[in-house]
Amino acid sequence: MATELTAEHYLERLHALQSPEELVKIQRYFKTGPGEYGEGDQFLGVRMGGVFALTREFIAMPPGELERLLESPLHEARAGALSIMSKQAEHKKTPASRREELFDLYLRRHDRINNWDLVDVSAPAVVGGWLFDKPRDILYDLARSENLWERRTAIVSTAYFIRKGELDDTFAIAEILLRDPEDLVQKAVGGWLRESGKHDRPRLLGFLDAHAATMPRTMLRYAIERLERPEREHYLALRTR
Numbered sequence: 001m002a003t004e005l006t007a008e009h010y011l012e013r014l015h016a017l018q019s020p021e022e023l024v025k026i027q028r029y030f031k032t033g034p035g036e037y038g039e040g041d042q043f044l045g046v047r048m049g050g051v052f053a054l055t056r057e058f059i060a061m062p063p064g065e066l067e068r069l070l071e072s073p074l075h076e077a078r079a080g081a082l083s084i085m086s087k088q089a090e091h092k093k094t095p096a097s098r099r100e101e102l103f104d105l106y107l108r109r110h111d112r113i114n115n116w117d118l119v120d121v122s123a124p125a126v127v128g129g130w131l132f133d134k135p136r137d138i139l140y141d142l143a144r145s146e147n148l149w150e151r152r153t154a155i156v157s158t159a160y161f162i163r164k165g166e167l168d169d170t171f172a173i174a175e176i177l178l179r180d181p182e183d184l185v186q187k188a189v190g191g192w193l194r195e196s197g198k199h200d201r202p203r204l205l206g207f208l209d210a211h212a213a214t215m216p217r218t219m220l221r222y223a224i225e226r227l228e229r230p231e232r233e234h235y236l237a238l239r240t241r
Helices: 007-015 020-029 048-057 063-070 075-090 096-108 116-120 123-131 137-143 148-156 159-163 168-176 183-199 201-211 217-223 229-240
Strands: none
Touching: 007 048, 007 063, 007 075, 048 075, 063 075, 063 096, 075 096, 075 116, 075 123, 096 123, 116 123, 116 148, 123 137, 123 148, 123 159, 137 148, 137 168, 148 168, 148 183, 159 168, 159 183, 168 183, 168 201, 183 201, 183 217, 201 217, 217 229
């Protein structure tokens, strides 16, 4: 029997995977509540492995139903919707019209993308993949947003470009976010600088020479993670002067 590709049916299947023990683990792992990340999130208690396995059955869910899932207060439901969006965007047979629709849905409902895992599971393929052969001005707008998740989207989306060997936007957006106060933005910037360094080590070192002294320590530590110990110590010493 074919799977009914509706948000309602997805939620029914998701609830069947609920585990009280997993709920305790998840609530310990995610910071949620007033003034924290994922404010207003509710958790059902489903392992992310179970969520992603379920998405494979709903891979062809249409955008209208995906938006209904994004409207759910359940974190796992939105994680599932964004995972489906990513898989659709990555699939070679997905037409450009659908990929554009997914990109538009992501940006239009960014209010429902309110934690680091939701950004990371979807932004590279849905946003970066769509923008790869197009103007990327929207990423610079997002990098200057007051919303920390939009800023994280700006840098995380460039993962698609990095995989293709294009590093300009990663370094440019990293400069915009150099003074970002949020650790989950700092970690993403540092991590993506590190990944860029795998493709162009001299460019990473040049960026660090220019900015290590004033980068947030969290961002710097992530950026230098793969360097040799003497280089790491050198850049950390610049930060403490």
